[in-house]
Amino acid sequence: MTVNQNELLSALVDGELQGQELDRALKFLESNEQARVQFQQYQFSSDVLHGSAHENNRVDLIDRISSALDDEPTYQIDQAPKQKAQVIAFPKQFWKQAAGLAMAASIGALAVVGVISQPQNQLVPPMVAAVDVEAPVQTMSIAAKGNRWTVEEAEVADRLNTYLVDHNEYAGASGVFSYARVVSYDAGQ
Amino acid sequence: MRVDQELVERVQAGDKKAFDLLVMKYQQRIVHVITGFVHDPVEAMDVAQEAFIKAYRALPNFRGDSAFYTWLYRIAINTSKNYLTAAARRPPTMDVDASDATIYYDAPELKEFETPESSLMSDELEQTIHHAIQGLPEDTATAIKLREFEGMSYEEIAQAMDCPIGTVRSRIFRAREAIDKQVNEIMNQGE
Numbered sequence: 001m002t003v004n005q006n007e008l009l010s011a012l013v014d015g016e017l018q019g020q021e022l023d024r025a026l027k028f029l030e031s032n033e034q035a036r037v038q039f040q041q042y043q044f045s046s047d048v049l050h051g052s053a054h055e056n057n058r059v060d061l062i063d064r065i066s067s068a069l070d071d072e073p074t075y076q077i078d079q080a081p082k083q084k085a086q087v088i089a090f091p092k093q094f095w096k097q098a099a100g101l102a103m104a105a106s107i108g109a110l111a112v113v114g115v116i117s118q119p120q121n122q123l124v125p126p127m128v129a130a131v132d133v134e135a136p137v138q139t140m141s142i143a144a145k146g147n148r149w150t151v152e153e154a155e156v157a158d159r160l161n162t163y164l165v166d167h168n169e170y171a172g173a174s175g176v177f178s179y180a181r182v183v184s185y186d187a188g189q
Numbered sequence: 190m191r192v193d194q195e196l197v198e199r200v201q202a203g204d205k206k207a208f209d210l211l212v213m214k215y216q217q218r219i220v221h222v223i224t225g226f227v228h229d230p231v232e233a234m235d236v237a238q239e240a241f242i243k244a245y246r247a248l249p250n251f252r253g254d255s256a257f258y259t260w261l262y263r264i265a266i267n268t269s270k271n272y273l274t275a276a277a278r279r280p281p282t283m284d285v286d287a288s289d290a291t292i293y294y295d296a297p298e299l300k301e302f303e304t305p306e307s308s309l310m311s312d313e314l315e316q317t318i319h320h321a322i323q324g325l326p327e328d329t330a331t332a333i334k335l336r337e338f339e340g341m342s343y344e345e346i347a348q349a350m351d352c353p354i355g356t357v358r359s360r361i362f363r364a365r366e367a368i369d370k371q372v373n374e375i376m377n378q379g380e
Contacts, residue, residue, distance in 0.1 A: 010358070010361060011343075011358050011361075013365075016343050026207065029209075030209075036213070041369050041372070042369065044372070045372050053311070058217075058376075060216070061212060062216075065212050066209060069208065072242070072246065075203060075248065076203050077202060
């Protein structure tokens with residue numbers, strides 16, 4: 001037996017093998033009597049250290065039990081559901097990255113919504129207040145149609161439209177605000 | 190333990206030989222536990238065999254809710270008690286909780302059934318192993334101590350010792366080789 005093979009057996013005693021290495025160790029144990037002896041010696045030392053060595057003799061029940069199990073059925077329990085679970089079991093790193101991405105996207109969306117809504121509230125109030133208060137007095141009918149205002153009085157409509165065009169020219173220069181349409185005027189104009 | 194669960198799944202999937210490894214791993218501990226109930230060594234071996242066969246038969250129902258050894262331990266205790274009842278002998282009054290299985294190594298209830306000779310031998314073996322560990326290079330000794338006495342995984346040891354897992358594995362292996370050499374000398378003297 002090579003050093004590597006014995007190292008494999010030592011790791012097997014500690015339950016630290018899986019996958020291909022476990023396959024190798026099992027095949028090795030199955031085919032090599034000396035490997036079985038060596039594995040049991042390592043296991044025995046470990047058991048002695050834990051105070052669970054029987055009468056301090058090495059117990060070997062393998063042959064007895066193996067013979068007794070000859071007549072027992074071989075199981076064929078489908079492990080498919082567990083394999084499926086393994087396929088979708090992403091590594092921890094994936095979930096960390098996904099969570100970070102989701103948080104960044106949420107914060108970004110909040111920021112965009114916040115910035116869009118904020119300027120309207122900040123810029124408009126004094127003007128809007130004037131419209132709200134004095135509109136009933138003027139009983140002026142105003143409706144937005146695309147980029148044009150329709151007002152009953154042609155002169156007022158003309159001035160409003162000029163104002164709107166001027167506003168669009170200035171507002172279009174700044175990123176997010178190009179999408180914000182803030183239009184107002186004094187009722188008296 | 191991951192290896193135990195993988196071995197159980199292999200047996201459940203039709204690999205009967207995988208059960209041999211579970212027997213190899215736990216036979217010593219199971220016989221030790223059974224000896225606490227069934228004092229005759231030959232009878233204890235028979236009961237251990239029966240316990241492993243019962244475990245094999247019940248394996249399709251094992252879902253891994255508890256560790257394999259805890260489950261096996263419970264079967265061993267019940268088999269021992271049934272054996273004593275069937276033999277018209279009163280089972281010992283001591284009761285063992287299956288949840289203690291993993292820490293139930295050095296129970297005084299089991300120690301009291303040791304003969305003076307076996308007790309002496311046991312002490313000598315333990316001293317030999319401790320002596321062997323003391324003679325190891327510091328890194329190797331630390332690795333095997335963390336593994337055997339603290340029950341740490343290779344990954345935990347690697348973190349504690351600030352070295353790769355492969356290094357931990359080879360250090361523990363070298364420690365086992367040294368211990369094994371000393372233990373073999375003692376065992377051969379006794380034969």
